Amino acid sequence: MSSPSRPAPPGDAPDDAPQPSDQRPATLDACRRCDLWRHATHGVPGDGPTPAPVMVVGEQPGNQEDLAGKAFVGPAGRLLDEAFEKAGLSRESVFLTNAVKHFKWELRGKRRLHKTPAQREIEACGYWLEDEFERVAPRVVVALGATALKAVLGVKATALRKVLGQPIEHEGRTVIPTYHPSYALRVPDPAAREAAFDEIVAALKLAAKFSGKAARKGAGKTVVKRSAAARSAPESAPKPRPKSKPKSKPKPAAEP
Numbered sequence: 001m002s003s004p005s006r007p008a009p010p011g012d013a014p015d016d017a018p019q020p021s022d023q024r025p026a027t028l029d030a031c032r033r034c035d036l037w038r039h040a041t042h043g044v045p046g047d048g049p050t051p052a053p054v055m056v057v058g059e060q061p062g063n064q065e066d067l068a069g070k071a072f073v074g075p076a077g078r079l080l081d082e083a084f085e086k087a088g089l090s091r092e093s094v095f096l097t098n099a100v101k102h103f104k105w106e107l108r109g110k111r112r113l114h115k116t117p118a119q120r121e122i123e124a125c126g127y128w129l130e131d132e133f134e135r136v137a138p139r140v141v142v143a144l145g146a147t148a149l150k151a152v153l154g155v156k157a158t159a160l161r162k163v164l165g166q167p168i169e170h171e172g173r174t175v176i177p178t179y180h181p182s183y184a185l186r187v188p189d190p191a192a193r194e195a196a197f198d199e200i201v202a203a204l205k206l207a208a209k210f211s212g213k214a215a216r217k218g219a220g221k222t223v224v225k226r227s228a229a230a231r232s233a234p235e236s237a238p239k240p241r242p243k244s245k246p247k248s249k250p251k252p253a254a255e256p
C-alpha cells in the first residue's frame with residue numbers, strides 16, 4: 001500500500017473540473033477517478049463480512065481513519081459503536097463503509113478538518129460503492145448523513161430531515177436514512193445531541209428488524225475479516241456502472 005507520509009493540502013478544484021472517471025482501477029491505491037487520492041494517506045475500504053444483511057454507509061474517512069487506513073476508528077466510529085450496542089446490533093455482523101474512500105480535508109492551523117465531498121467525487125467513488133453492494137448483497141442499507149444517502153440512492157440532492165428514519169425501497173434494498181455520528185458529536189445543545197444519537201440508534205434497530213434475525217447480536221456466524229493487504233487489493237476490479245442505467249424512483253418501504 002503506497003502511503004505518502006505528508007500528503008499536501010487539497011486545492012479547491014471547481015465542481016466541473018475534468019477527472020478521469022472512466023478509469024476502471026483494480027485497487028483503491030490505483031484509483032485516480034477523482035483528485036482526492038493526492039491528499040490522503042490511505043484509501044479506506046469498507047470492512048466487515050461478505051455477504052452481510054446490513055450495510056452501514058458513512059460519508060468519507062476522517063482524520064484518524066485516513067491515518068489508520070481503516071473505517072470508523074475515530075470519534076464518530078466510537079459513537080457508532082455505542083449506537084450499535086444500544087440497538088442490540090453486532091458491529092461484526094455489519095459491513096461498514098463510506099460513500100467516498102479518500103479523506104477530503106482542509107488545513108486550519110495545524111489541523112486537517114473534514115471537507116464535504118463534491119458531487120463529482122461522490123459519483124466517481126460510486127464505482128467502489130457499487131462493487132461493495134455486489135459483494136455484500138445487503139438486504140438493508142443504513143445511510144449516515146446526506147452525502148451517504150445521495151450516494152446510496154444515486155441522486156444529486158436529498159432532504160435528509162424529511163426522510164429521517166423512514167425506510168425507502170430502492171433497487172431491491174431497504175434504505176434507512178439517519179444522521180451521521182459526527183453530526184451528533186458536534187451539535188452544541190446536549191438535548192439535540194442526545195436526540196440525534198437516539199435517531200441513529202432507532203435507525204439501527206429498524207435495520208435489524210428489516211434484515212431479520214441473521215443480523216441480530218450473536219446470530220452472525222460468518223464473520224470474514226479482510227486483511228490489510230486484501231483491503232487495499234480487492235479480488236477483482238469492480239464492474240463499471242452502466243452509464244445510462246435508469247434509477248428507480250425511491251419509494252417508502254412497507255413494515256416487514
Ligand code: SF4
Binds near residue numbers: 031034037043100124
Ligand atoms: S475518492 Fe474514490 S474515486 Fe476518488 S480517488 Fe479515492 S477511491 Fe478513487
